[in-house]
Amino acid sequence: MNSYFVLGLHGVHSFSILHRVVDALISNPKIATLVFAALVIAILVYQLFLKK
Structure with a gap:
């Protein structure tokens, strides 16, 4: 199979x-x-952990 x-x-x-x-x-x-809010929160948390 290709x-x-x-x-x-x-x-x-x-x-x-x-x-x-x-x-x-x-x-x-x-x-x-809810999904949009979860995405925004996830991005904010991710940025906070990156800045540490």
Whole structure:
């Protein structure tokens, strides 16, 4: 089997999962807000640990 073909399939599969996640976030504003807040907090914590 061609390795490029396998990589392409994997990319399409991960993209479809991402697409489903995006659809779920758009249909659930509360979850989207929570995810966004979690991302912001994670970035802030990461930067704090980097500065030490």
